[in-house]
Amino acid sequence: MQRPQQTDAYSMILEAIDLGLYRPGDRLVESELAERFGVSRTPIREALQRLETQSLLSRDGRSLIVASLDHNQMAELYVVRRELEGLAARLAAQHSTPEETRILREMVEADNALVDDPAALARANRRFHKQIHLASHNRYLVQQLDLVHRTMALMTTTSLAEQGRGVIAQSEHERLVAAIEARDEQEAYDALCDHISVAFMTRLKQDARTRQDEA
Numbered sequence: 001m002q003r004p005q006q007t008d009a010y011s012m013i014l015e016a017i018d019l020g021l022y023r024p025g026d027r028l029v030e031s032e033l034a035e036r037f038g039v040s041r042t043p044i045r046e047a048l049q050r051l052e053t054q055s056l057l058s059r060d061g062r063s064l065i066v067a068s069l070d071h072n073q074m075a076e077l078y079v080v081r082r083e084l085e086g087l088a089a090r091l092a093a094q095h096s097t098p099e100e101t102r103i104l105r106e107m108v109e110a111d112n113a114l115v116d117d118p119a120a121l122a123r124a125n126r127r128f129h130k131q132i133h134l135a136s137h138n139r140y141l142v143q144q145l146d147l148v149h150r151t152m153a154l155m156t157t158t159s160l161a162e163q164g165r166g167v168i169a170q171s172e173h174e175r176l177v178a179a180i181e182a183r184d185e186q187e188a189y190d191a192l193c194d195h196i197s198v199a200f201m202t203r204l205k206q207d208a209r210t211r212q213d214e215a
Helices: 004-018 029-038 041-053 071-095 099-112 118-135 139-152 163-179 185-212
Strands: 057-060 064-065
Touching: 004 041, 004 071, 029 064, 041 057, 041 118, 064 118, 071 118, 071 163, 099 118, 099 163, 118 139, 118 163, 139 163, 163 185
Parallel strands: none
Antiparallel strands: 057 064
């Protein structure tokens, strides 16, 4: 079993990466992290080793840096994410409780107010997708999706920052929740797979523009 302090150090570093406090290419130093988070260097060291094992950190000589995803890695990640998320939606349509379905509906309605705030909408989007995962009632699927979403933190921008993407994403969430409410497993699967596909295409457009700007 993990010691509580080790788990806390891991969670704190992971959250810092997710929030963009540490970005791809940033060097992580044990002593600085220990001071920042108020824990000893031993749990920091163990947390860094765990993050490296999960490929969230990489080696640059003797230093550990926040990993970055190249084009192929991003494409591979989205392929896996699409299928796992689709499966979660299918299972949610089959197994979610009335209370869980109602929470999903309330989330969509509340998140409509955030379409002009990409950062806030991105946080709400993560909560929404996590709720879908939990509504699948499959612990092993939830574990795999947690790993996928941790890796998503290595992307420096959110697809929701794209002009008009927030409104479209919310309409896609609406379609998904309607399918879950109707217990339509195939439509729920299709809705979430389509949602991830559009997000991936948005990412590709963002990356293409970045490469053009850097050329």
